[in-house]
Amino acid sequence: xxxxxxxxxxxxxxxxxxxxxxxxxxxxxxxxxxxxxxxxxxxxxxxxxxxxxxxxxxxxxxxxxxxxxxxxxxxxxxxxxxxxxxxxxxxxxxxxxxxxxxxxxxxxxxxxxxxxxxxxxxxxxxxxxxxxxxxxxxxxxxxxxxxxxxxxxxxxxxxxxxxxxxxxxxxxxxxxxxxxxxxxxxxxxxxxxxxxxxxxxxxxxxxxxxxxxxxxxxxxxxxxxxxxxxxxxxxxxxxxxxxxxxxxxxxxxxxxxxxxxxxxxxxxxxxxxxxxxxxxxxxxxxxxxxxxxxxxxxxxxxxxxxxxxxxxxxxxxxxxxxxxxxxxxxxxxxxxxxxxxxxxxxxxxxxxxxxxxxxxxxxxxxxxxxxxxxxxxxxxxxxxxxxxxxxxxxxxxxxxxxxxxxxxxxxxxxxxxxxxxxxxxxxxxxxxxxxxxxxxxxxxxxxxxxxxxxxxxxxxxxxxxxxxxxxxxxxxxxxxxxxxxxxxxxxxxxxxxxxxxxxxxxxxxxxxxxxxxxxxxxxxxxxxxxxxxxxxxxxxxxxxxxxxxxxxxxxxxxxxxxxxxxxxxxxxxxxxxxxxxxxxxxxxxxxxxxxxxxxxxxxxxxxxxxxxxxxxxxxxxxxxxxxxxxxxxxxxxxxxxxxxxxxxxxxxxxxxxxxxxxxxxxxxxxxxxxxxxxxxxxxxxxxxxxxxxxxxxxxxxxxxxxxxxxxxxxxxxxxxxxxxxxxxxxxxxxxxxxxxxxxxxxxxxxxxxxxxxxxxxxxxxxxxxx
Amino acid sequence: xxxxxxxxxxxxxxxxxxxxxxxxxxxxxxxxxxxxxxxxxxxxxxxxxxxxxxxxxxxxxxxxxxxxxxxxxxxxxxxxxxxxxxxxxxxxxxxxxxxxxxxxxxxxxxxxxxxxxxxxxxxxxxxxxxxxxxxxxxxxxxxxxxxxxxxxxxxxxxxxxxxxxxxxxxxxxxxx
Ligand code: SF4
Ligand code: SF4
Ligand code: SF4
Numbered sequence: 001x002x003x004x005x006x007x008x009x010x011x012x013x014x015x016x017x018x019x020x021x022x023x024x025x026x027x028x029x030x031x032x033x034x035x036x037x038x039x040x041x042x043x044x045x046x047x048x049x050x051x052x053x054x055x056x057x058x059x060x061x062x063x064x065x066x067x068x069x070x071x072x073x074x075x076x077x078x079x080x081x082x083x084x085x086x087x088x089x090x091x092x093x094x095x096x097x098x099x100x101x102x103x104x105x106x107x108x109x110x111x112x113x114x115x116x117x118x119x120x121x122x123x124x125x126x127x128x129x130x131x132x133x134x135x136x137x138x139x140x141x142x143x144x145x146x147x148x149x150x151x152x153x154x155x156x157x158x159x160x161x162x163x164x165x166x167x168x169x170x171x172x173x174x175x176x177x178x179x180x181x182x183x184x185x186x187x188x189x190x191x192x193x194x195x196x197x198x199x200x201x202x203x204x205x206x207x208x209x210x211x212x213x214x215x216x217x218x219x220x221x222x223x224x225x226x227x228x229x230x231x232x233x234x235x236x237x238x239x240x241x242x243x244x245x246x247x248x249x250x251x252x253x254x255x256x257x258x259x260x261x262x263x264x265x266x267x268x269x270x271x272x273x274x275x276x277x278x279x280x281x282x283x284x285x286x287x288x289x290x291x292x293x294x295x296x297x298x299x300x301x302x303x304x305x306x307x308x309x310x311x312x313x314x315x316x317x318x319x320x321x322x323x324x325x326x327x328x329x330x331x332x333x334x335x336x337x338x339x340x341x342x343x344x345x346x347x348x349x350x351x352x353x354x355x356x357x358x359x360x361x362x363x364x365x366x367x368x369x370x371x372x373x374x375x376x377x378x379x380x381x382x383x384x385x386x387x388x389x390x391x392x393x394x395x396x397x398x399x400x401x402x403x404x405x406x407x408x409x410x411x412x413x414x415x416x417x418x419x420x421x422x423x424x425x426x427x428x429x430x431x432x433x434x435x436x437x438x439x440x441x442x443x444x445x446x447x448x449x450x451x452x453x454x455x456x457x458x459x460x461x462x463x464x465x466x467x468x469x470x471x472x473x474x475x476x477x478x479x480x481x482x483x484x485x486x487x488x489x490x491x492x493x494x495x496x497x498x499x500x501x502x503x504x505x506x507x508x509x510x511x512x513x514x515x516x517x518x519x520x521x522x523x524x525x526x527x528x529x530x531x532x533x534x535x536x537x538x539x540x541x542x543x544x545x546x547x548x549x550x551x552x553x554x555x556x557x558x559x560x561x562x563x564x565x566x567x568x569x570x571x572x573x574x575x576x577x578x579x580x581x582x583x584x585x586x587x588x589x590x591x592x593x594x595x596x597x598x599x600x601x602x603x604x605x606x607x608x609x610x611x612x613x614x615x616x617x618x619x620x621x622x623x624x625x626x627x628x629x630x631x632x633x634x635x636x637x638x639x640x641x642x643x644x645x646x647x648x649x650x651x652x653x654x655x656x657x658x659x660x661x662x663x664x665x666x667x668x669x670x671x672x673x674x675x676x677x678x679x680x681x682x683x684x685x686x687x688x689x690x691x692x693x694x695x696x697x698x699x700x701x702x703x704x705x706x707x708x709x710x711x712x713x714x715x716x717x718x719x720x721x722x723x724x725x726x727x728x729x730x731x732x733x734x735x736x737x738x739x740x741x742x743x744x745x746x747x748x749x750x751x752x753x754x755x756x757x758x759x760x761x762x763x764x765x766x767x768x769x770x
Numbered sequence: 771x772x773x774x775x776x777x778x779x780x781x782x783x784x785x786x787x788x789x790x791x792x793x794x795x796x797x798x799x800x801x802x803x804x805x806x807x808x809x810x811x812x813x814x815x816x817x818x819x820x821x822x823x824x825x826x827x828x829x830x831x832x833x834x835x836x837x838x839x840x841x842x843x844x845x846x847x848x849x850x851x852x853x854x855x856x857x858x859x860x861x862x863x864x865x866x867x868x869x870x871x872x873x874x875x876x877x878x879x880x881x882x883x884x885x886x887x888x889x890x891x892x893x894x895x896x897x898x899x900x901x902x903x904x905x906x907x908x909x910x911x912x913x914x915x916x917x918x919x920x921x922x923x924x925x926x927x928x929x930x931x932x933x934x935x936x937x938x939x940x941x942x943x944x945x946x
Contacts, residue, residue, distance in 0.1 A: 052863065052866060053905065053906060054899060058782060058783020058905075069783060070905075072904070072908065073906065082905050404779070408893060634895050644863060644864065676862075677861065678811060678843040678862050678895060682812075685844075716846050716847045716859070718859075
């Protein structure tokens with residue numbers, strides 16, 4: 001049997017190869033790049049955007065030769081210094097992130113092949129999508145056409161991620177810059193893994209296929225009908241949720257049960273099933289479980305609170321774990337008859353079970369939910385108001401909660417008010433709390449602080465009813481054709497992707513505000529993952545969420561949700577497709593040239609206002625290698641290093657003019673590659689600034705400068721001090737500000753420069769200057 | 771004297787900030803410094819201080835001591851609203867990045883600084899930047915003037931009550 005499978009596999013692979021041979025485009029220079037194949041490109045970026053290390057820890061404790069004190073650039077017992085050690089940890093984090101997406105992709109593809117066969121075509125948008133897998137085509141030089149073709153691509157990614165992980169071993173790489181180059185490599189691989197995962201699920205499950213009109217779906221706690229049995233799915237791999245939805249539909253139970261999700265699985269549930277509900281981002285886990293609403297909790301993989309099993313027990317909700325990666329110590333019941341497992345879960349004989357067969361998960365979850373719901377009566381773990389007021393009296397005002405809280409929330413003061421009978425201050429904390437539960441762990445009297453906050457904010461919680469556009473998947477080729485020219489010429493001032501996790505510094509509202517601001521300014525606004533949900537959780541005066549306010553088409557002034565975390569690949573894919581479809585640059589294994597194009601011409605910026613996972617790190621790294629800068633919120637500074645340009649180093653900002661080979665100063669555009677902003681105001685001004693590119697036409701630059709200056713004036717109350725670095729010719733100056741700006745230019749001793757055909761790659765110079 | 775970091779999990783390594791027990795000592799250090807600079811984060815406009823905001827105190831402090839101010843985030847607006855022009859405004863990570871570079875020309879173009887005072891950033895932003903400076907800016911001493919212990923600075927207050935902190939800062943101001 002095994003041999004047979006192997007044979008079939010080989011056969012399929014060779015068919016796959018034949019298909020690739022049929023791809024007319026000539027093979028570019030770097031198919032399936034190795035660890036060092038793109039090192040020169042990386043070094044060009046790292047020369048300009050040097051790492052600024054912010055060690056998270058002074059010691060290294062990765063091996064038993066240590067702990068070693070690396071303070072002040074001392075070397076450890078293995079010889080490593082602090083700079084290299086910090087990059088090593090970043091590399092490790094990115095390997096974890098890439099492995100997570102890729103492992104997810106592998107499981108998904110294996111499962112889908114089992115159900116749909118290797119030959120299932122990868123249709124992700126019919127005739128609207130000719131370039132179905134831009135990242136994969138660019139990196140690997142192959143053109144996947146069927147589910148089976150994806151296996152070979154994953155083989156490559158897995159091999160490379162393993163090599164990069166091995167680089168983190170004691171006594172390997174010694175140069176911090178080489179570590180950084182490998183960070184970029186893993187980031188690039190991560191995007192391939194994400195793309196594989198998302199195109200596989202779009203094709204197999206019929207998710208919206210590059211659909212600008214993807215349906216508006218329900219978002220928020222308040223959208224759940226608590227009268228019905230509720231199944232809550234948490235995680236990122238939608239396969240078990242599909243099992244649940246299919247079982248329900250097949251047994252005429254559609255509409256009888258609420259299927260809702262937290263984190264990215266929720267996005268993918270609603271891409272599959274429009275009655276599905278998104279509760280909210282990852283940080284809603286504790287509050288939603290404790291609310292007692294879920295009757296069954298199903299955990300798949302990634303971004304699951306590892307105490308959710310314990311939390312579910314507190315509300316007497318049985319738990320099903322559905323991934324090899326996350327067994328939570330539960331007995332493996334995969335091979336038992338479904339009804340036997342149901343019996344044991346309903347009777348409480350076992351609090352939870354590991355079931356690795358997604359169809360069986362579906363049957364068990366549905367049957368258990370139907371039977372448990374009337375028994376549980378939504379038993380909850382959040383105390384009543386009286387109890388909160390009573391319990392608050394036990395607070396010793398020690399302040400340990402506040403010192404544990406990542407948001408430094410003024411919990412003791414709120415407790416004091418509660419002692420005195422008012423929940424108002426606790427309720428104020430609701431909007432700022434990121435739901436981590438650290439406060440409770442710290443409290444010496446064991447007060448359930450997070451639950452108190454949720455109780456105090458209960459009214460707000462219950463009123464959370466919003467709309468978000470279901471993840472649409474890739475951007476259509478025709479949309480790229482329509483916006484390619486205005487983006488590259490600068491008339492659409494930028495493409496801004498709001499991605500990432502939920503540890504926002506001042507609550508999620510800032511994400512929604514930023515989305516609104518830039519969509520109103522006719523930037524292209526794209527979202528994914530938890531950020532996409534958060535952005536949908538705020539309504540304007542007319543009661544509309546940003547998704548209802550702005551179009552879902554990829555165009556100026558839009559609000560496009562691409563989907564779950566793995567759908568991030570479509571954002572990178574859109575940038576790549578601009579170079580390929582609009583500018584007709586060869587795509588196939590032509591990484592450097594496309595990245596050079598994006599860096600110099602496509603005004604795209606990633607914003608992860610909350611970012612904490614290792615996946616967020618590797619996603620960002622994939623954008624860096626493509627030349628797309630990423631801004632993180634203040635917590636993102638804990639990623640240990642920034643990649644910052646020095647506007648004051650003029651020599652860093654020269655490019656070749658591809659027409660003449662001349663070196664031309666183009667100003668710090670984009671100024672940084674990775675950067676943590678302290679406040680929303682700072683981030684907004686920086687977003688506008690980082691959208692500028694050397695290739696902007698005068699008209700485009702004038703538009704971009706207008707937004708930059710306008711935001712700067714409004715949010716900083718002053719003119720920016722670096723306008724002279726971005727004005728190349730007088731025509732670049734926004735007309736309405738001409739006199740004011742010319743005065744500044746004169747003061748700064750500004751000189752006119754030319755607008756080149758910019759590139760960092762000498763081989764792209766068409767006519768060399770002797 | 772030992773001090774506890776404000777965020778309890780922020781356990782530093784072997785080298786920890788010396789604790790400021792006497793504000794006079796800080797004043798003396800500031801006076802001794804040849805090229806000090808003051809980095810002011812966005813919270814300075816939010817924190818109450820002696821009937822006004824912390825930023826008002828900083829303006830007075832800068833005027834009296836002559837120490838140039840770098841306003842981070844959007845703080846430039848808060849300063850200008852009060853009729854004060856900081857020497858520079860730039861993101862917190864940028865000033866950190868420039869402070870590690872021995873060849874940086876400083877806020878006034880006259881050369882790298884030898885002492886950096888910090889106040890008013892998010893605790894976690896401040897300690898990460900101070901950590902970067904502790905490890906990679908051997909030429910620089912750092913002082914945190916927040917009312918919480920910053921283990922990665924060269925010198926820091928311990929966790930202080932608001933009143934004590936105000937008292938201490940006023941002494942420093944008086945002596946510089
Ligand atoms: S990996 Fe190197 S620096 Fe780290 S503990 Fe081991 S010997 Fe020390
Ligand atoms: S649960 Fe909320 S209040 Fe508690 S530590 Fe986390 S963010 Fe702070
Ligand atoms: S940790 Fe507990 S006892 Fe201490 S202040 Fe916070 S709530 Fe009160």
